[in-house]
Amino acid sequence: MLEKLAGPAERVERSPAISDEVKNTTCYMCACRCGIKVHLKDGGIRFIEGNRKHPVNKGVLCAKGSAGIMQHFSPARLTKPLKRVGPRGSGEFQEISWDEAMQTATQWLSAIRNEDPKKLAFFTGRDQSQSLTGFWAQQFGTPNFAAHGGFCSVNMAAGGIYTVGGSFWEFGEPDWDHAKYFMMFGVAEDHDSNPIKIGLGKLKGRGAKVVAVNPVRTGYAAIADQWLGIRPGTDGLFVLALVHELLKADAIDLEYLARYTNATWLVRQAPGEADHGLFIRDEDGAPLAWDRSAHATVKAQSPGTQPSLVGEVTLPDGRKAKAAFELMAERYLDESYSPDAVAERCGIPADTIREVAAELAHVAFQETVTLDIPWTDWTGRRHDKMVGRPISIHAMRGISAHTNGFHTCRTLHLLQMILGAVDVPGSFRYKPPFPRPAPPGPKPAGKPEHLGPNQPMPGPPLGFTAGPEDLLLDENGGPIRIDHAYSWKAPVSAHGLMHMVIHNAWAGDPYKIDTLFMYMANMGWNSSMNVGGTLKMLTDLDEETGEYKIPRIIYSDAFWSETIAYADLILPDTTYLERWDCVSLLDRPISDAEGPADAIRQPVVKPDREVRPFQEVVIELGYRLGLPAFTNDDGTAKFPGGYPDYLTNHTRGAPDIGPLAGWRGLQGDEHGRGAPNPKQLDRYIENGCFWKHHLKPGQLYFKNVNKDYLEWSAGMGFIPEAKPIILQIYSETLQKFRLAAEGHGPIQPPEEERERIATYFDPLPIWYAPFEEAAIQTDEFPLHAITQRPAAMYHSWGSQNAWLRQIHGSNPLFVPRPLGEKHGLEDGDWVRLTSHHGSIVAPVKLMEGVNADTIWTWNAIGKRKGAWNLKDGSPETTKGFLLNHLISELLPDKKTSNSDPVTGQAAWYDLRVRMEKVSAEHAEPLFSALEPPRSVVNRPDILRYGKAIA
Numbered sequence: 002m003l004e005k006l007a008g009p010a011e012r013v014e015r016s017p018a019i020s021d022e023v024k025n026t027t028c029y030m031c032a033c034r035c036g037i038k039v040h041l042k043d044g045g046i047r048f049i050e051g052n053r054k055h056p057v058n059k060g061v062l063c064a065k066g067s068a069g070i071m072q073h074f075s076p077a078r079l080t081k082p083l084k085r086v087g088p089r090g091s092g093e094f095q096e097i098s099w100d101e102a103m104q105t106a107t108q109w110l111s112a113i114r115n116e117d118p119k120k121l122a123f124f125t126g127r128d129q130s131q132s133l134t135g136f137w138a139q140q141f142g143t144p145n146f147a148a149h150g151g152f153c154s155v156n157m158a159a160g161g162i163y164t165v166g167g168s169f170w171e172f173g174e175p176d177w178d179h180a181k182y183f184m185m186f187g188v189a190e191d192h193d194s195n196p197i198k199i200g201l202g203k204l205k206g207r208g209a210k211v212v213a214v215n216p217v218r219t220g221y222a223a224i225a226d227q228w229l230g231i232r233p234g235t236d237g238l239f240v241l242a243l244v245h246e247l248l249k250a251d252a253i254d255l256e257y258l259a260r261y262t263n264a265t266w267l268v269r270q271a272p273g274e275a276d277h278g279l280f281i282r283d284e285d286g287a288p289l290a291w292d293r294s295a296h297a298t299v300k301a302q303s304p305g306t307q308p309s310l311v312g313e314v315t316l317p318d319g320r321k322a323k324a325a326f327e328l329m330a331e332r333y334l335d336e337s338y339s340p341d342a343v344a345e346r347c348g349i350p351a352d353t354i355r356e357v358a359a360e361l362a363h364v365a366f367q368e369t370v371t372l373d374i375p376w377t378d379w380t381g382r383r384h385d386k387m388v389g390r391p392i393s394i395h396a397m398r399g400i401s402a403h404t405n406g407f408h409t410c411r412t413l414h415l416l417q418m419i420l421g422a423v424d425v426p427g428s429f430r431y432k433p434p435f436p437r438p439a440p441p442g443p444k445p446a447g448k449p450e451h452l453g454p455n456q457p458m459p460g461p462p463l464g465f466t467a468g469p470e471d472l473l474l475d476e477n478g479g480p481i482r483i484d485h486a487y488s489w490k491a492p493v494s495a496h497g498l499m500h501m502v503i504h505n506a507w508a509g510d511p512y513k514i515d516t517l518f519m520y521m522a523n524m525g526w527n528s529s530m531n532v533g534g535t536l537k538m539l540t541d542l543d544e545e546t547g548e549y550k551i552p553r554i555i556y557s558d559a560f561w562s563e564t565i566a567y568a569d570l571i572l573p574d575t576t577y578l579e580r581w582d583c584v585s586l587l588d589r590p591i592s593d594a595e596g597p598a599d600a601i602r603q604p605v606v607k608p609d610r611e612v613r614p615f616q617e618v619v620i621e622l623g624y625r626l627g628l629p630a631f632t633n634d635d636g637t638a639k640f641p642g643g644y645p646d647y648l649t650n651h652t653r654g655a656p657d658i659g660p661l662a663g664w665r666g667l668q669g670d671e672h673g674r675g676a677p678n679p680k681q682l683d684r685y686i687e688n689g690c691f692w693k694h695h696l697k698p699g700q701l702y703f704k705n706v707n708k709d710y711l712e713w714s715a716g717m718g719f720i721p722e723a724k725p726i727i728l729q730i731y732s733e734t735l736q737k738f739r740l741a742a743e744g745h746g747p748i749q750p751p752e753e754e755r756e757r758i759a760t761y762f763d764p765l766p767i768w769y770a771p772f773e774e775a776a777i778q779t780d781e782f783p784l785h786a787i788t789q790r791p792a793a794m795y796h797s798w799g800s801q802n803a804w805l806r807q808i809h810g811s812n813p814l815f816v817p818r819p820l821g822e823k824h825g826l827e828d829g830d831w832v833r834l835t836s837h838h839g840s841i842v843a844p845v846k847l848m849e850g851v852n853a854d855t856i857w858t859w860n861a862i863g864k865r866k867g868a869w870n871l872k873d874g875s876p877e878t879t880k881g882f883l884l885n886h887l888i889s890e891l892l893p894d895k896k897t898s899n900s901d902p903v904t905g906q907a908a909w910y911d912l913r914v915r916m917e918k919v920s921a922e923h924a925e926p927l928f929s930a931l932e933p934p935r936s937v938v939n940r941p942d943i944l945r946y947g948k949a950i951a
């Protein structure tokens with residue numbers, strides 16, 4: 002009977018061969034750097050899957066990663082080198098050969114290097130090869146180098162590195178396996194995307210509580226157990242109220258503070274004196290504490306002492322001092338930090354703040370995690386268990402991109418420290434090569450004595466200042482760098498100020514440059530504050546010379562973006578599937594808390610256009626310019642094999658440290674250090690294009706004070722010596738800058754900067770109103786306007802991708818429903834937003850789950866007509882819009898940079914606006930359409946996988 006019903010036997014091929022070859026490489030559709038397997042059929046890319054063995058994503062692949070294939074087939078790809086022949090912005094280009102392109106670039110750059118190398122400003126975007134590009138700038142001899150960090154999250158990086166010697170994302174992560182309470186602040190999902198997804202799955206599976214502190218309930222906040230819809234720019238105040246509550250309740254880990262932080266270090270109390278606020282040190286420079294039994298000073302970190310945390314002491318020589326903890330407690334116990342005092346400003350009820358503080362205290366102290374792993378601290382003390390406070394925190398650009406962002410980031414680390422929740426089981430964990438000393442080396446190079454014709458700088462252009470003596474100042478105390486990084490305007494500018502480069506180059510402040518050299522940085526559109534102004538600066542003529550005020554622009558990118566039209570020489574890059582790349586421990590590796598890791602990209606297909614990987618171009622330019630690190634003594638190229646040759650054979654700092662840590666040594670059996678191995682790249686490919694070292698159990702936590710870990714780290718060259726890394730509740734570095742502003746020391750700020758430095762270089766974290774808010778009438782601009790990042794998009798790359806565009810083809814302005822109703826708005830209506838700087842028109846969508854005074858949108862989706870080779874009338878150009886047009890690189894005084902005063906981080910999220918209903922049919926402002934060059938104009942009406950693009 003059954004046989005009869007079944008009918009004739011059918012042969013179903015349930016596992017068809019979809020590819021004839023699979024190549025491993027590393028995704029580059031966002032910053033997360035997941036391992037991927039690219040399936041190829043007949044030499045063409047068929048599909049992409051996650052690499053299950055890869056330490057970052059363990060096989061997980063997101064929408065962006067899968068859609069990488071359409072990036073590769075994008076009709077916006079540049080296909081030939083171009084030379085501008087019409088006015089900037091006209092899109093009139095002439096196709097040229099690579100030989101001519103390289104000759105032109107060499108001629109321009111060598112003239113600069115022969116005369117004054119700092120007249121080259123070299124700025125890259127979301128560049129994952131900064132260990133090469135920064136090194137190239139150093140060799141060229143220009144201090145004017147940075148990537149996009151000053152635009153994105155330098156506050157997060159510097160706030161962490163100067164406080165706990167590490168930071169979130171690339172240098173640290175939550176202990177997903179043991180955390181019981183997880184707080185995520187602001188936009189955080191766009192970095193470390195897949196690991197956070199995997200981690201949240203673990204937390205949810207275990208029943209850990211997830212708390213999202215974000216003005217908008219979107220992204221990962223949507224699955225949080227509790228959402229706190231905070232007012233933008235007030236996170237620091239909220240956290241300090243938590244600190245207030247915990248101090249009041251005595252819910253703090255005193256033993257952790259005394260052992261692993263500088264809480265016991267004595268701070269000189271002598272207002273007006275040159276050493277006020279500095280640590281009391283012995284003749285060896287070791288900081289001292291007050292031993293409450295011996296009634297004498299002792300080395301602060303000595304074992305077996307009883308250091309005091311509170312009160313003021315008088316030293317034998319009569320000097321007065323207080324422990325850093327006392328200063329901290331005095332400040333944050335003040336009622337101005339109480340939940341009742343901050344609730345309205347933060348938009349979070351006081352009772353909620355008290356509840357969160359009580360939960361933190363309960364989980365930290367009643368639900369400790371104990372791992373049966375013995376370990377040894379740096380003094381040699383043996384601990385038979387690892388005991389941790391299972392509170393994890395994660396944050397990224399959301400809380401960073403404010404003028405108060407640096408201190409806000411420090412407040413998060415302060416909260417972690419008082420709970421004893423740094424690199425213990427259940428807490429934030431460092432990723433090697435971090436932790437490093439706070440602050441670490443190197444110092445930024447670029448002092449006057451470091452600069453000269455045909456002269457490399459003695460160190461990298463980006464580094465960490467530890468006091469006024471490390472600033473890059475000219476003979477008059479003014480900035481040396483074109484972006485003013487490491488000057489009194491941004492003394493702790495660890496990542497530079499990309500958002501100020503075009504403005505300052507245009508203004509000739511502090512000098513005129515000759516050439517702006519950009520790599521994958523859409524600085525004329527979505528990587529710009531004040532887009533219209535920026536385009537004007539790129540096209541303004543110098544009245545004296547009749548030339549452009551920024552005389553030359555070289556730009557390398559893979560795609561026809563909005564900025565390409567303003568460049569003079571275009572060096573077309575490959576896509577990420579067509580080149581070698583290196584995710585290096587010398588830069589920002591893919592390590593996790595269990596061990597260091599690095600990765601490569603290998604070309605999975607050959608380019609079918611006249612394009613060259615930018616890294617190859619940089620290395621060849623280095624040789625053509627005669628830069629010492631790229632040229633042999635006999636004048637031949639040091640890396641004739643291009644980037645793979647460089648990755649294998651370049652060493653730096655020590656003869657046995659190179660871009661890749663795995664399989665070093667002639668036999669390929671050394672890791673971390675070792676002579677170059679000619680087969681190294683083969684070994685990476687055999688291993689799935691990554692290398693990973695697993696720490697021993699006893700090295701896994703307490704890394705900042707763990708003897709075994711510190712000795713191993715020093716052996717790897719991650720830290721200069723195996724000394725403990727003591728966490729900095731109180732920052733003496735900041736106090737040194739403040740003392741200079743108060744008139745002490747040989748290097749002092751100019752008069753007009755003194756008050757600013759004295760105010761914002763507070764050694765303890767502070768909160769203050771964002772600068773834009775303080776400068777405007779808040780009733781004239783009552784709303785906060787911010788952006789979030791959709792999980793399916795990353796920068797402007799995603800919003801030109803044929804598959805991803807179907808998810809987010811345009812971006813509505815999300816308005817809280819009650820606010821929208823007050824304005825008589827319905828979905829699909831249009832509004833005009835006006836800031837102190839400009840206005841835009843945008844389509845509206847009402848929503849729940851957003852702070853009552855905040856409107857927001859997805860970033861980087863709005864496109865200029867004609868750019869990215871999108872079809873006329875594409876929603877990205879008619880309904881898509883950017884908040885960038887409303888944001889200025891300057892504060893309302895039109896002279897001060899719209900940046901954090903400590904680091905120079907761009908203050909995107911300080912934007913204030915007013916909103917009115919208008920009738921409109923398209924988004925504004927509308928710029929004239931860009932005309933793509935002939936070499937990229939084949940634009941199909943419908944773009945499908947497999948459809949040929951000529």
Ligand code: SF4
Pocket residue numbers: 028029030031032033034035058061062063064065066067194195
């Ligand atoms: S998270 Fe980023 S790196 Fe990972 S697959 Fe998605 S786009 Fe690629």
